[in-house]
Amino acid sequence: xxxVELEGLTCGYQDRVVLADLNLRLDEGQRLGLAxxxxxxxTTLLKAIMGLVTPTGGVVRILGSxxxxxxxxTQARRVLGYLFQNSDDQLFCPTVLEDVAFGPLNLGAxxxxxxxxxxxxxxxxxxxxxxxxxxxxxxxxxxxxxSLAGVLAMRPKALLLxxxxxxxxxxxxxxxxxVLRGLDLALLVxxxxxxxxxxxTNRYFTLSHGHLHEAAEAPHLHHHVHSLGDLPHSHD
Amino acid sequence: xxxVELEGLTCGYQDRVVLADLNLRLDEGQRLGLAxxxxxxxTTLLKAIMGLVTPTGGVVRILGSxxxxxxxxTQARRVLGYLFQNSDDQLFCPTVLEDVAFGPLNLGAxxxxxxxxxxxxxxxxxxxxxxxxxxxxxxxxxxxxxSLAGVLAMRPKALLLxxxxxxxxxxxxxxxxxVLRGLDLALLVxxxxxxxxxxxTNRYFTLSHGHLHEAAEAPHLHHHVHSLGDLPHSHD
Amino acid sequence: MHISEGVLSAPVLAGxxxxxxxxxxxxxxxxxxxxxVRTGVLSAAFFAASLVHLxxxxxxxxxxxxxxxxxxxGFAAFPAIFVGLLLQALLFQFGGLTVLxxxxxxxxxxxxxxxxxARPLLSRSGPAFAVGAFACGALSILGSLTLLYxxxxxxxxxxxxxxxxxxxxxxxxxxxxxxxxxxxxxFLKRMRPELF
Amino acid sequence: MSGQCAQEAQPGLDPRSxxxxxxxxxxxxxxxxxxxxxxxxxxxxxxxLALNSGRWGAxxxxxxxxxxxxxxxxxxxxxxVPGDPLLRLGSLAFTREGxxxxxxxxxxxxAIFLIFWGLVQPLSPPRLGSALSALGVPDKLCLILSLxxxxxxxxxxxxxxxxxxxxxxxxxxxxxxxxxxxxGLLLALLFMRAMDKSAAIHQAMICRGFDGRFRSLGGLRWRxxxxxxxxxxxxxxxxxxxxxxGSA
Numbered sequence: 001x002x003x004v005e006l007e008g009l010t011c012g013y014q015d016r017v018v019l020a021d022l023n024l025r026l027d028e029g030q031r032l033g034l035a036x037x038x039x040x041x042x043t044t045l046l047k048a049i050m051g052l053v054t055p056t057g058g059v060v061r062i063l064g065s066x067x068x069x070x071x072x073x074t075q076a077r078r079v080l081g082y083l084f085q086n087s088d089d090q091l092f093c094p095t096v097l098e099d100v101a102f103g104p105l106n107l108g109a110x111x112x113x114x115x116x117x118x119x120x121x122x123x124x125x126x127x128x129x130x131x132x133x134x135x136x137x138x139x140x141x142x143x144x145x146x147s148l149a150g151v152l153a154m155r156p157k158a159l160l161l162x163x164x165x166x167x168x169x170x171x172x173x174x175x176x177x178x179v180l181r182g183l184d185l186a187l188l189v190x191x192x193x194x195x196x197x198x199x200x201t202n203r204y205f206t207l208s209h210g211h212l213h214e215a216a217e218a219p220h221l222h223h224h225v226h227s228l229g230d231l232p233h234s235h236d
Numbered sequence: 237x238x239x240v241e242l243e244g245l246t247c248g249y250q251d252r253v254v255l256a257d258l259n260l261r262l263d264e265g266q267r268l269g270l271a272x273x274x275x276x277x278x279t280t281l282l283k284a285i286m287g288l289v290t291p292t293g294g295v296v297r298i299l300g301s302x303x304x305x306x307x308x309x310t311q312a313r314r315v316l317g318y319l320f321q322n323s324d325d326q327l328f329c330p331t332v333l334e335d336v337a338f339g340p341l342n343l344g345a346x347x348x349x350x351x352x353x354x355x356x357x358x359x360x361x362x363x364x365x366x367x368x369x370x371x372x373x374x375x376x377x378x379x380x381x382x383s384l385a386g387v388l389a390m391r392p393k394a395l396l397l398x399x400x401x402x403x404x405x406x407x408x409x410x411x412x413x414x415v416l417r418g419l420d421l422a423l424l425v426x427x428x429x430x431x432x433x434x435x436x437t438n439r440y441f442t443l444s445h446g447h448l449h450e451a452a453e454a455p456h457l458h459h460h461v462h463s464l465g466d467l468p469h470s471h472d
Numbered sequence: 473m474h475i476s477e478g479v480l481s482a483p484v485l486a487g488x489x490x491x492x493x494x495x496x497x498x499x500x501x502x503x504x505x506x507x508x509v510r511t512g513v514l515s516a517a518f519f520a521a522s523l524v525h526l527x528x529x530x531x532x533x534x535x536x537x538x539x540x541x542x543x544x545x546g547f548a549a550f551p552a553i554f555v556g557l558l559l560q561a562l563l564f565q566f567g568g569l570t571v572l573x574x575x576x577x578x579x580x581x582x583x584x585x586x587x588x589x590a591r592p593l594l595s596r597s598g599p600a601f602a603v604g605a606f607a608c609g610a611l612s613i614l615g616s617l618t619l620l621y622x623x624x625x626x627x628x629x630x631x632x633x634x635x636x637x638x639x640x641x642x643x644x645x646x647x648x649x650x651x652x653x654x655x656x657x658x659f660l661k662r663m664r665p666e667l668f
Numbered sequence: 669m670s671g672q673c674a675q676e677a678q679p680g681l682d683p684r685s686x687x688x689x690x691x692x693x694x695x696x697x698x699x700x701x702x703x704x705x706x707x708x709x710x711x712x713x714x715x716x717l718a719l720n721s722g723r724w725g726a727x728x729x730x731x732x733x734x735x736x737x738x739x740x741x742x743x744x745x746x747x748x749v750p751g752d753p754l755l756r757l758g759s760l761a762f763t764r765e766g767x768x769x770x771x772x773x774x775x776x777x778x779a780i781f782l783i784f785w786g787l788v789q790p791l792s793p794p795r796l797g798s799a800l801s802a803l804g805v806p807d808k809l810c811l812i813l814s815l816x817x818x819x820x821x822x823x824x825x826x827x828x829x830x831x832x833x834x835x836x837x838x839x840x841x842x843x844x845x846x847x848x849x850x851x852g853l854l855l856a857l858l859f860m861r862a863m864d865k866s867a868a869i870h871q872a873m874i875c876r877g878f879d880g881r882f883r884s885l886g887g888l889r890w891r892x893x894x895x896x897x898x899x900x901x902x903x904x905x906x907x908x909x910x911x912x913x914g915s916a
Contacts, residue, residue: 037405037406038403038404038405038406039404039405039406040405050836052832077835077836077838078838082836084833089829089830089833090833092830092833092834092853092854092857093853094659094662094663102834102837102838102839103837103838104838105846106837106838106839106840106846107838134663136663136860139275140274140275150837151837154837154838167274168274168275169273169274169275169276170273283871286875288871288874288875313874313875313876313877314877317875318875320868320871320872322868324822324865325865325868325869325871325872326872327818328814328815328818328869328872328873329814329818330793330794330797330814330817330818331794333885334794334885337885338873338876338877338878338883339876339877341883341884341885342876342877342878342879342881342883343877347884347885347886347887350885351885351887355672355673355674356672356673358673359672359673363673364672364673364674365673367673370792370794371818372818372819372821372822373821386876387876390876390877476734476737476738476777477694477698477776477777477780477781477784478697478698478773478774478775478776478777478778478779478780479741479773479776479777480698481699482698482699485695485698485699496806496809500806500808500809503808504880505870505880506866506867506870508808508811508812508880509811509815509866509869509870509873510863510866510867510870511812512811512812512813512814512815512816512819512866513815513816513819513862513863513865513866513869514859514862514863514866515812515815515816516815516816516817516818516819516820516822516823516862517819517823517858517859517861517862518859519816519820519823520820520823520824520826520827520858521823521827521855521858521859523824524827526848526851527841527842527843527847528843529843535855537855540859544859551808551809551812552812552816554809555809555812555813555816556816558796558813559793559813559816559817559820561784561788562788562789562791562793562796563793565730565734565781565784565785565789568694568780568781568784569690569691569694569695569784569788570691570694570695570698570780571698629748629749630745630748630749630766630769630770631741631745631748632748633744633745633747633748634740634741634744634745634748637740637744651848652848652851652852652855655848655849655851655852655853655856656852656855656856656859657856658852658856659852659853659856659857660856660859660860663856663857663860664860664863667863
């Protein structure tokens with residue numbers, strides 16, 4: 001089943017074209033990675049899919065039906081889980097459990113159901129025992145995992161992730177990658193971290209000057225030789 | 237002349253040690269680059285130098301004199317210009333010219349002097365004609381350059397820059413690098429972008445687990461072969 | 473909640489201006505350093521919040537949140553409210569220069585009094601906190617409506633019918649403001665217990 | 669990189685003269701009681717419009733909004749003023765005297781609005797701030813004004829982000845208890861973030877020599893046109909006083 005389909009999508013602000021005549025399809029179970037520099041329009045692409053920016057041209061289809069107005073996207077947003085680049089934008093409840101249960105409660109679940117779903121999603125991301133923690137006191141990695149649990153609690157068919165590794169230390173990145181690999185969902189991951197994309201997705205695109213290019217089969221991989229990784233260091 | 241000297245600096249929050257027994261010296265004209273993963277304590281190091289966080293142990297010396305209390309740092313803050321990671325925190329005046337002139341006015345310059353210094357610093361960063369622009373309407377790159385001008389207007393002997401490239405597109409990054417290369421000041425640049433550090437600094441350190449390591453003479457450089465750079469792509 | 477230009481009498485306008493200057497002076501007196509900066513940034517947040525349309529039935533309302541400002545800023549709420557009104561006049565032409573003093577007193581005085589009076593209750597928990605938070609929001613609206621009524625009636629008997637209608641038409645706002653103030657303070661207390 | 673930036677003088681009137689003249693004229697019109705004075709006020713208002721460039725559409729919309737309030741006055745004031753009844757609603761009389769009084773208030777209100785629109789509305793908040801500072805308004809108040817304007821946009825965006833994030837998690841705006849609870853939550857977050865932000869901003873200010881005092885950059889220039897505007901405004905105020913005395 002095709003979850004998302006973009007046809008000739010064009011987006012721009014004032015005179016600047018951000019996305020130009022762009023086509024993309026995300027099918028069930030597919031894991032697409034999208035790379036590009038800051039300012040290349042990656043976030044705009046995700047926001048257009050979610051109906052958060054209005055394209056100047058082209059068509060967005062979710063589950064086969066065309067989405068034009070805000071109302072059309074309300075349904076679409078239940079199918080697609082969107083993870084913001086900045087976790088602080090997404091975590092708004094005082095405690096972790098309340099935050100993860102926020103979506104299900106809005107979708108009409110009872111308190112008991114929402115609680116059950118939230119606990120299940122917290123265990124999926126490995127945050128058992130964090131239920132009563134205050135969200136603003138979590139570390140960067142814990143925040144990211146909590147917001148991921150909050151998105152998963154809406155039972156989406158696909159996840160759109162905007163730079164899920166920003167601001168995370170290597171251990172947290174590895175943990176996020178591990179959780180994502182374990183999910184049975186379609187993924188569209190936007191990141192400038194190439195190493196991360198290769199870990200969680202299996203088809204790669206680049207976005208530059210508003211156009212999408214599909215990447216070669218075997219992209220260049222950057223291997224870390226030792227613990228200091230890509231950081232400069234001396235051996236003494 | 238030694239501008240900044242850290243001896244056995246130790247910092248921590250609650251139980252967590254962020255910086256452990258750290259030594260560092262920044263001499264006049266030196267350009268030090270400091271790399272490290274998010275959460276490794278780079279920002280804490282800069283804030284300790286500026287007296288914005290209180291170390292749990294060790295000594296901070298600015299221009300040879302030990303700084304302990306807030307009052308000791310008042311003098312230090314005239315010598316050291318600190319560029320915050322988030323430009324919106326640093327651009328607190330409504331217009332560009334007022335913002336750049338804020339420092340000189342506080343240091344006792346007359347209105348006319350402050351205006352002259354501000355105009356000079358705006359021209360140093362290439363923002364002539366921006367004087368009356370509203371700071372909240374600037375682009376990310378313009379905000380960064382304006383806050384740099386604001387710091388330069390204090391006539392510091394050294395700049396401490398906290399992730400000066402975050403959120404900037406490649407052109408803005410190049411512009412910031414060009415401006416920094418043109419300055420005749422000591423620099424301590426914190427960044428996780430290795431390419432940027434090699435452009436503006438010439439001695440490199442890494443920070444991990446609270447310790448500083450000086451990097452090898454010739455650190456690994458990542459060369460961009462063609463326009464898509466380090467992004468995956470196909471050739472068709 | 474403010475009065476337009478051209479309605480109030482000279483003594484009321486002058487009285488409002490004098491009281492406003494006094495209120496600002498008191499509010500600024502102890503405001504230093506970080507508290508000063510916090511007042512400015514929170515004032516921006518309150519201004520932004522007052523621009524939000526909240527749906528209520530088929531229509532929508534704007535919140536005042538003056539009681540909450542009093543609770544969070546204390547005496548500094550007065551200059552913050554004054555600045556908000558000044559910017560509102562400049563950006564949206566609501567209110568104006570001659571009524572600025574009266575409007576600042578109408579909103580600011582009850583806000584500061586209710587905010588300071590509620591603080592002992594807000595530092596407790598359970599029902600005492602709930603009563604304090606609700607009353608802080610509701611009573612500052614009541615105080616503002618009362619002051620507004622007085623300003624109109626003191627300007628001349630001609631405005632008595634209008635003043636009465638205005639008072640009763642806005643009284644329901646007490647409940648709404650009380651409830652939302654309670655919810656907001658409740659969350660703030662849970663997320664930042666050190667604030668209260 | 670580029671040459672020396674040149675210091676550009678701000679074109680047009682000094683914000684101080686705009687503000688002082690507006691204040692003088694507005695107060696004169698606000699306290700007048702006679703019709704000739706109110707009509708003179710409307711004349712000043714029309715004249716002041718020459719000092720605001722265009723934006724007629726915005727002016728018409730604002731003017732309509734201002735007069736919605738005065739419709740309320742026209743409907744109620746004649747009921748409260750005794751006199752010659754034009755219309756009887758049961759025991760209530762809608763009087764001619766009351767109607768004239770309400771119309772007088774409407775004329776004054778509109779005159780003051782037009783004066784404000786012509787003289788003050790063209791000032792950007794930073795220009796207003798520098799004028800207030802130059803006129804001796806306390807530093808601390810100017811700093812609060814400056815920060816409020818600077819961070820207003822940021823806070824509005826913050827609010828939009830919060831609402832968007834909530835909508836993506838199934839939040840539907842409405843009058844329900846749950847919706848209002850969520851609004852309360854989002855507002856609490858807005859204020860919490862404002863407080864966190866203010867701590868960071870204060871640190872940044874300290875690093876640039878802030879010692880609690882706000883210093884203005886100044887740079888305002890009083891020119892001959894400002895004096896001319898001042899003289900015209902004084903003449904207007906004198907005219908209102910004369911008209912008041914004449915009809916007393």
